[in-house]
Amino acid sequence: MFSFLKKILPKKRFKQSEASSSTESPLPKDPDSTQKNTGYQQVFNQKQSRRKAMGTIFKGLTAGTALASSSCSPFMDAEKSEEAELKWDEYFKGHYQLMTDQEKEETVQRLTRLHQLKTQQHLSMSFTPANKGVLFGYAFNISKCRGYMDCVNACVKENNQDRKSKMQYIKIFENKKGSMGLETADSNYFHEVPAEGHFYMGTQCFQCENPPCTKVCPVMATWKEPDGIVVIDYDWCIGCRYCEAACPYWARRFNWGEPQVPQEEVNPNQHYLGNRMRKKGVMEKCTFCIQRTRTGKNPACVEACPTGARIFGNLLDPNSEIRWVLANKKVFRLKEELGTEPKFWYFMD
Amino acid sequence: MKVWPVLLKNWMENINRIHLIKQMQVKFLSFGLLLVFLFACDTQAPEERVKHEPFTLLIQKKSSETPSGGLTTEPYLQGIQREKVQGFPDRSAFFLAERVSKITHFPCGECHTRMVSELKELENSNTPKAHWNISLQHASKDLMNCQTCHPNSRMNTLRSLQGAPIEFNHAYQLCAQCHFQQARDWSGGAHGKRLGGWASPRVIKNCTGCHNAHNPRLEKRWPSRASSLPNFTLE
Amino acid sequence: MSTSKSTILKSFLLDALDAITKGGIRYHIWMATLTLIMLFGAYAYSIQLEYGLQVTGMNDHVSWGLYISNFTFLVGVAAAAVMLVLPTYILKDMDFSKAVLIGEGMAVSALIMCLAFVTVDMGGPARLWHIIPGIGVFNWPQSMLAWDVLVLNGYLLLNLLIPFYILFTRYSNKTPEKKYYVPFVILSVGWAFGIHLVTAFLYAGLIAKPFWNSSLLGPRFLASAFAGGPALMIITLGVIRKFTIYDIKDETINKLALIITVAAQINLVMLGSEIFKEFYAPTEHSASAMYLFFGLHGHNALVPWIWTAIVLNIIATVSLTLHPVRSNLNLLFPVCGLLFLAIWIEKGMGLIIPGFIPSPLGEIVEYAPSWVEISITSGIWAMGAFVFTILIRVAIPIELGHSRYIPQPDDGI
Numbered sequence: 002m003f004s005f006l007k008k009i010l011p012k013k014r015f016k017q018s019e020a021s022s023s024t025e026s027p028l029p030k031d032p033d034s035t036q037k038n039t040g041y042q043q044v045f046n047q048k049q050s051r052r053k054a055m056g057t058i059f060k061g062l063t064a065g066t067a068l069a070s071s072s073c074s075p076f077m078d079a080e081k082s083e084e085a086e087l088k089w090d091e092y093f094k095g096h097y098q099l100m101t102d103q104e105k106e107e108t109v110q111r112l113t114r115l116h117q118l119k120t121q122q123h124l125s126m127s128f129t130p131a132n133k134g135v136l137f138g139y140a141f142n143i144s145k146c147r148g149y150m151d152c153v154n155a156c157v158k159e160n161n162q163d164r165k166s167k168m169q170y171i172k173i174f175e176n177k178k179g180s181m182g183l184e185t186a187d188s189n190y191f192h193e194v195p196a197e198g199h200f201y202m203g204t205q206c207f208q209c210e211n212p213p214c215t216k217v218c219p220v221m222a223t224w225k226e227p228d229g230i231v232v233i234d235y236d237w238c239i240g241c242r243y244c245e246a247a248c249p250y251w252a253r254r255f256n257w258g259e260p261q262v263p264q265e266e267v268n269p270n271q272h273y274l275g276n277r278m279r280k281k282g283v284m285e286k287c288t289f290c291i292q293r294t295r296t297g298k299n300p301a302c303v304e305a306c307p308t309g310a311r312i313f314g315n316l317l318d319p320n321s322e323i324r325w326v327l328a329n330k331k332v333f334r335l336k337e338e339l340g341t342e343p344k345f346w347y348f349m350d
Numbered sequence: 351m352k353v354w355p356v357l358l359k360n361w362m363e364n365i366n367r368i369h370l371i372k373q374m375q376v377k378f379l380s381f382g383l384l385l386v387f388l389f390a391c392d393t394q395a396p397e398e399r400v401k402h403e404p405f406t407l408l409i410q411k412k413s414s415e416t417p418s419g420g421l422t423t424e425p426y427l428q429g430i431q432r433e434k435v436q437g438f439p440d441r442s443a444f445f446l447a448e449r450v451s452k453i454t455h456f457p458c459g460e461c462h463t464r465m466v467s468e469l470k471e472l473e474n475s476n477t478p479k480a481h482w483n484i485s486l487q488h489a490s491k492d493l494m495n496c497q498t499c500h501p502n503s504r505m506n507t508l509r510s511l512q513g514a515p516i517e518f519n520h521a522y523q524l525c526a527q528c529h530f531q532q533a534r535d536w537s538g539g540a541h542g543k544r545l546g547g548w549a550s551p552r553v554i555k556n557c558t559g560c561h562n563a564h565n566p567r568l569e570k571r572w573p574s575r576a577s578s579l580p581n582f583t584l585e
Numbered sequence: 586m587s588t589s590k591s592t593i594l595k596s597f598l599l600d601a602l603d604a605i606t607k608g609g610i611r612y613h614i615w616m617a618t619l620t621l622i623m624l625f626g627a628y629a630y631s632i633q634l635e636y637g638l639q640v641t642g643m644n645d646h647v648s649w650g651l652y653i654s655n656f657t658f659l660v661g662v663a664a665a666a667v668m669l670v671l672p673t674y675i676l677k678d679m680d681f682s683k684a685v686l687i688g689e690g691m692a693v694s695a696l697i698m699c700l701a702f703v704t705v706d707m708g709g710p711a712r713l714w715h716i717i718p719g720i721g722v723f724n725w726p727q728s729m730l731a732w733d734v735l736v737l738n739g740y741l742l743l744n745l746l747i748p749f750y751i752l753f754t755r756y757s758n759k760t761p762e763k764k765y766y767v768p769f770v771i772l773s774v775g776w777a778f779g780i781h782l783v784t785a786f787l788y789a790g791l792i793a794k795p796f797w798n799s800s801l802l803g804p805r806f807l808a809s810a811f812a813g814g815p816a817l818m819i820i821t822l823g824v825i826r827k828f829t830i831y832d833i834k835d836e837t838i839n840k841l842a843l844i845i846t847v848a849a850q851i852n853l854v855m856l857g858s859e860i861f862k863e864f865y866a867p868t869e870h871s872a873s874a875m876y877l878f879f880g881l882h883g884h885n886a887l888v889p890w891i892w893t894a895i896v897l898n899i900i901a902t903v904s905l906t907l908h909p910v911r912s913n914l915n916l917l918f919p920v921c922g923l924l925f926l927a928i929w930i931e932k933g934m935g936l937i938i939p940g941f942i943p944s945p946l947g948e949i950v951e952y953a954p955s956w957v958e959i960s961i962t963s964g965i966w967a968m969g970a971f972v973f974t975i976l977i978r979v980a981i982p983i984e985l986g987h988s989r990y991i992p993q994p995d996d997g998i
Contacts, residue, residue: 092711096722132419136409142540150573166639167578172946184869184947191576204946210405213792219730220715221722228419237722239715240638240708242648243730249793251945255648255708258639281637282708297421297549308568309543309560316409318417320442321548322539327410329538334406339792342405350535579950 084118087111097234097273098224108236109273116278120264128273129295131228137208137289137344138229138316138323139303140332144350145310146201148173148194155305156205159290160276161268163260170254170287171205171302183335203311204335205302206231206252206287207343214244214253223284229316229344230289232274240282249336250343253286289313316344423546423553430545432553433519437526438537444552447545447559448519455480456518462505466496487565489528499524499563525557593757593990600756600988601979608978611828616974619967626964629957630705638708640957646950647941651958652706654933655965658813659695659702660784661806661932663740665814666692667777668844674770680836684822686751686980689744691818692777694973696741701965729787736780743773748976752983757990781806788940796873796940799862805855806932811848813928815841816921821973823918831981835914842917846905849924853902856895856931876949877939884942886951891935897927 091111094100100108105128113124153171162168174186178198186202195201212231215223222237223244245253259281271277272292279285290300294313298304303311314321326332332346432445450456461480462469488494501509508516508524516524526533535541536554543555557563608616633640643650669688672678704710715721716734725731747766754761785806788797819841822833863874875881880888901924904910911917943949954962982988 096715099722132416132421134414134416135419136412136414138409140540145541147568148573149571150575150577153577154574169578172577174946182869182947184872184943186947188577188946188948189579191573193570194573195570217728217730217791219724219728219734221724222715237712237715238709239712240710241703241706241730242708243728243787245645245648246941247791247793249945251645251948254645256637257641257644258637284708294548295421296547297418297423298426298547299544303544306543307560309541312539312544314539314548315414315417315419317412317414319413320417322544322552324410325441325538326540327406330540332406341792346406348540350531350541 080118084115087115087118091115091236094236096221096237098221105273112273112277120267122264122267122269124269124271124277126271126273126277127292131226131230132295134315134317136229136316137294138314138327139208139289139345140312140323140326140330141203141345141347142310142312142350143200143202143347145308146173146203146306147308147310148175148190148196148199148201149307151305151307152203152302152311155301156287158266159268159293159301160287161260161262161271161278162254162285163256163258164263164266165261166257168254168260168285170252171203172251173201173203175199175201202347204250204252205345206248206289207250207334207341207345208289210342210344211340213247213249213339213341217243217247219243226274226291228295230274230291230294231286232288232291233284233286234274235277235279235283235285238283240284242284244284249339249341253284256281256283256285418549421547421549423549423551426546427551427553430553432551435522435537436520437523441537444537444554446519446522446554446556449521449556449558450518453518456506458505462502465502484564487567488563519556521563522557525563588990588992594753596990597753597756600982604978604982604988605975616971619971619974622967623964623971626961626967629960629964633705633957633961634710640955642953642955642958644950644952646944646948647938647952649706649937649941650952651934651954651962652702654937655962656699656702656706657784657788657937658929658933659699659969660737660781661810661928662814662817663692663695663699663737663744664777664781664807664810665818666744667774668811668815668841669818670770670777671774672840674767675774678840680834680840683831683833683984684818684837684841686748686984687822687825687977688818689748690973690976690980691814691821692744693741693748693976694969695814696737696744697972698965698969699737700741701968702962705961705965729783729790732783733780733787736776736783740773740776740780743769743776747773748980752980756983756988778807781810788936793945794873794940795870797936799859801855801859805852805859808848808852808855809928809932812845812852813925813932815845815848816925816928819845819921820918820925823914825977825981829981831985838914838917839912842905842911842921845921845924846902846911849898849902849905852928853898856898872943872947873939876942877935881943881949884949884951886953887934887938890930894927894930894935897923898931901927 091108094104094108097105109126109128113126116122116124150173153169153173156162156171157164157169160170162170172188174183174188175190175194175196176183176186176199178200183202183204190196208225208229208231210225210229212225215221215225215231219241220237220239222239223231223233225231240255242255245255256279260279262278267278268276270292272288272295275288275291290298290302294300299313300311303313312322312326314323316323316327318324326348327346330348332348334343334346431448431451433448435441435444435446455461486494486496499508501507501513501515504515506518508518508521510516510524511527522533522536532541536557539552539554542557543560545553545555561568641650666688669681669685673681673685704713707713716723716731718725723731723734725735747769750766751761782803785803788794789799789802792798819838822838822841825831826833859874860878863871864878867875872881876884877887877891879885901920904916904920905924910920938952942951
């Protein structure tokens with residue numbers, strides 16, 4: 002019975018908080034490598050190839066039927082069968098964290114090709130892993146925020162968020178001076194800012210070091226990357242919304258319908274775990290603009306803020322701006338008593 | 351009547367037995383407790399006993415061999431000339447975007463060959479005019495006027511409170527005289543705007559990159575959009 | 586010569602099919618109505634699959650609604666079967682023995698409804714295979730949903746296999762052997778407590794929701810389950826007594842009523858404890874309770890619901906406490922219905938929705954189910970009733986001895 006269980010359950014748990022290197026992993030390597038496979042690898046390789054075999058068989062069937070029907074029907078063309086084949090492969094692919102680099106490359110190619118078939122638009126999608134020695138942190142200056150919402154604008158455009166439901170990862174609260182609590186704050190203001198006697202605070206995903214959302218996902222579709230960003234594999238998410246209930250900061254968003262972005266506004270510079278196009282029924286959230294920050298850029302919100310209220314950087318760099326803020330300013334975080342250890346600090350001048 | 355001594359004897363034996371058992375139990379228990387106390391007592395030094403340190407303090411002890419993760423923001427700083435910032439010895443080297451090349455009418459000395467009061471007499475003549483209508487909205491008349499920052503005799507530079515020259519590119523040295531708090535924050539990163547990205551090199555805007563020196567206060571404006579509340583409609 | 590098991594099985598299934606499809610006019614009208622409701626629910630589900638969950642009343646603020654409310658309530662109903670199994674097998678009280686199979690049948694239907702509610706609530710049901718350990722990724726033991734998947738399916742299996750074994754052996758003209766099924770029955774008793782505690786821990790473990798994050802939630806779930814589930818049991822037993830010749834003794838119903846009374850009293854005590862904690866010295870964490878019982882900043886959609894539930898609960902509990910009412914079957918059935926309704930409101934909408942209002946950042950967005958949600962919910966309830974009716978139609982003739990395997994001359998050759 003135990004050997005049976007061992008076969009089913011993975012030997013190694015997914016490590017949620019590792020600042021260790023991202024390139025070295027205990028997960029299976031390319032099956033063609035000459036390295037001796039561990040038992041774990043054997044199991045997973047075996048399982049994957051079984052799934053792959055199933056997929057290949059059905060792919061052959063689909064291609065065969067597509068070929069047959071295309072030869073019979075004047076309406077079915079090569080593009081439709083290619084689209085069907087790509088969608089089939091996408092459906093049967095495994096968890097992102099279990100993919101080899103080769104498989105990641107393949108899925109990125111399939112996704113960009115699918116987008117091209119639908120919209121004739123070329124994308125540049127990457128799956129850049131976390132950079133060594135980096136842990137991202139964020140600071141928000143409450144004295145400087147004037148409620149302009151420029152950050153929200155930039156975020157929506159950068160991350161290809163659904164325009165129809167007006168999805169916004171960032172929420173800006175206007176609060177009367179005299180109370181820090183968000184209970185009395187209003188996020189639905191629309192008047193000249195800053196209003197007399199009020200101050201402004203923004204929230205988004207705080208990329209907790211001890212995230213309550215990753216703990217509850219039944220399929221591990223969301224996890225914390227080595228550089229501290231909590232990410233979601235949109236194709237693995239089953240849409241149960243347990244993580245949305247678990248987040249104490251209301252940071253996660255669900256695609257209640259098929260997300261719509263006008264084609265001219267689609268941002269083609271995408272990351273697999275970041276701003277690529279999502280589909281209905283999956284979760285999404287702020288990823289500290291993973292497609293930008295893993296190349297050295299600032300997130301779109303930091304870039305857009307005209308008053309410099311948003312500060313971003315590497316917490317492991319003692320000379321970074323974020324570290325200076327932590328050492329020299331009186332910082333606090335929201336709901337600190339919950340023990341989530343968010344990497345988003347607030348401070349005042 | 352004979353039964354009583356027998357009963358008593360039995361009772362005494364039982365008591366003894368119970369007593370023995372209880373004695374053993376007490377010994378066992380005390381030995382166990384002794385072991386527990388021996389192992390439970392913390393023999394570590396007080397500092398080592400801190401198991402859970404707040405993350406904010408913990409992270410400030412960390413240092414990485416690759417502070418920029420092997421990345422650089424050079425590609426995003428194309429077209430920005432930079433100057434090393436002086437005067438903040440406790441900060442590692444950082445740069446600002448130079449401004450002089452962006453000033454339309456630099457060098458100022460080309461027009462400011464005479465006193466400003468004399469130049470103002472040319473108001474109604476046909477000589478070309480530039481920034482004629484600068485009005486100073488910065489502190490009060492008792493605190494500042496044009497000559498506070500601009501030396502009449504040497505208009506290509508600014509001046510410190512003591513009259514020492516300050517380059518336009520390093521105008522922060524002038525602002526820092528009064529706004530030392532903001533200058534300190536600016537050197538650290540809590541004030542101002544970063545250019546390029548988070549990775550090194552660190553290039554930031556200088557003061558006049560955001561603030562109009564003659565009217566530094568930021569104006570009110572409308573937000574660029576409103577927040578959204580759920581409002582779904584069926585297709 | 587002995588006939589093979591497969592022949593008996595084939596005959597069993599054919600006889601079962603007979604029992605399901607043959608019946609009086611009232612039976613057919615009942616099944617037809619249920620089918621109609623199920624079909625309409627299926628149509629509504631097709632709309633939901635096409636357009637996504639935006640056709641429900643849920644949104645990013647209130648992200649769980651009618652579906653999960655019903656799921657939570659029905660797990661309790663499923664667990665309540667233990668209230669018949671426990672006395673029969675562990676306390677050896679034979680007064681319950683005839684009702685045990687019916688209780689297990691109710692557990693099966695309730696569990697099927699639970700699984701259905703969870704499936705319709707999913708944003709991506711086609712990707713549900715991602716949860717299967719081995720070919721997908723199963724986040725056990727960290728995720729309480731993973732635990733829930735295990736315990737619910739395990740409990741469903743237990744409640745399917747044990748009655749099937751008993752019925753099949755009786756049908757094959759043999760006696761079920763205690764050594765085969767009693768260990769599993771004992772397991773199912775502990776497991777029943779397990780399923781409802783695990784479901785409670787789903788909510789109690791969320792630090793983001795102070796309304797749920799209390800140590801009382803698990804015990805409260807158990808108390809309300811053991812009040813509401815057996816209340817439904819009593820009503821179904823009454824229906825079975827009336828429409829079939831299956832004899833349920835008065836003692837069964839009276840003892841069950843006693844169990845319900847005690848559970849309902851404990852439930853009220855726990856409710857009192859919760860109300861004290863929230864309102865003696867209200868903090869910001871009491872905002873959800875404030876919204877539920879009194880309304881918050883003008884938003885009070887749930888206030889009439891919860892007070893109806895509480896009033897009905899008190900009326901039902903007090904009535905049940907009074908012996909004359911409890912022993913009068915004409916009053917007992919309606920009172921049980923009131924209790925069932927009260928607990929359905931309080932544990933369904935009265936627990937899940939207020940957890941989301943106000944949101945973790947203090948915003949108030951109210952929730953009202955859409956027609957799609959209501960249709961699908963009714964369809965699933967109809968499916969549960971349908972499944973339960975089928976199970977009872979098959980079980981009762983076997984239990985009465987009317988349905989037995991009759992060896993044919995050509996069997997076994």
